[in-house]
Amino acid sequence: MNPQDDPALHDPTNVHDTYGHEVRPAAFLAPDLAVRSDASDFVEMPDVSTVPPQHEPLPVWLYVVCGIALFFAGSSYAGLELGEGYYDQGMGGPAVSHEDVAQAAAPTDPMSLGKQLYQGNCANCHQASGAGQPGSYPPMVGSEYVLGNKEMLAAILLDGVQGPLTVKGGQYGTNVMPAWANLSDEKLADIMTYIRKAWGNGGDEVKPADVTAVRTKDASRSSPWVSSDLDKMKSAK
Numbered sequence: 001m002n003p004q005d006d007p008a009l010h011d012p013t014n015v016h017d018t019y020g021h022e023v024r025p026a027a028f029l030a031p032d033l034a035v036r037s038d039a040s041d042f043v044e045m046p047d048v049s050t051v052p053p054q055h056e057p058l059p060v061w062l063y064v065v066c067g068i069a070l071f072f073a074g075s076s077y078a079g080l081e082l083g084e085g086y087y088d089q090g091m092g093g094p095a096v097s098h099e100d101v102a103q104a105a106a107p108t109d110p111m112s113l114g115k116q117l118y119q120g121n122c123a124n125c126h127q128a129s130g131a132g133q134p135g136s137y138p139p140m141v142g143s144e145y146v147l148g149n150k151e152m153l154a155a156i157l158l159d160g161v162q163g164p165l166t167v168k169g170g171q172y173g174t175n176v177m178p179a180w181a182n183l184s185d186e187k188l189a190d191i192m193t194y195i196r197k198a199w200g201n202g203g204d205e206v207k208p209a210d211v212t213a214v215r216t217k218d219a220s221r222s223s224p225w226v227s228s229d230l231d232k233m234k235s236a237k
């Protein structure tokens, strides 16, 4: 028999006793017995929270850091970094060898060569400006030893000099400047030309042969010159 046809179902007075176990599934058939909040067996179910588990939103700085990292990764991949010259090395690009660059950049005139040699060997003490340091390193600018006769200057560089010296009216201590004889006559001539002409010094050029002559003449000397030696050379010419 179809349960809907059961007359008992339609009798609200006994349906509970007869079909108690079916009351809820069959409630649509007996609206009066549908779940009611005032029923004696009604149990209110606690509300289940629908708030999802807490997810911290990603901090803004993380987006920024990732953005910057991606930018640099991308730009270096694309060869956009400054100074790398990626595009110059492509197939068919101009092949500039390092030798060509060195030859083009290397100066040949005595003043440029002398300046490089001075800055590499002398500027530590006498300064790039040629001003020296008061009390310890005498100046090149306006110095009577630099601008005096070339033989004296060549002798100072070939054998060194021991203070005290008076240069341009200033007193310098007992420091010793070691000899520069390990530099070639050409290099020493370039240095001498440079310090005699630079900084408005107004001296004249020194030739390698001038240095060679002094090197030969003083070949037996092995100690630095002192002030009294230089005084004799000053007046020699």
Ligand code: HEC
Pocket: 118, 121, 122, 123, 124, 125, 126, 136, 137, 138, 139, 140, 143, 144, 145, 146, 153, 156, 157, 161, 162, 163, 164, 165, 166, 167, 172, 173, 174, 175, 176, 177, 180, 191, 195
């Ligand atoms: C380590 C320091 C030092 C270096 C480097 C040096 N000198 Fe000197 N130089 C001295 C000292 C010290 C004196 C003597 C000063 C004294 O009376 O004590 C001197 C004296 C001189 C003098 C005579 C005094 C004058 O001022 O005119 C000349 C010229 C000179 N040096 C040139 C050179 C040149 C050129 C070079 C490079 C090739 C050079 N010096 C490198 C320390 C140095």
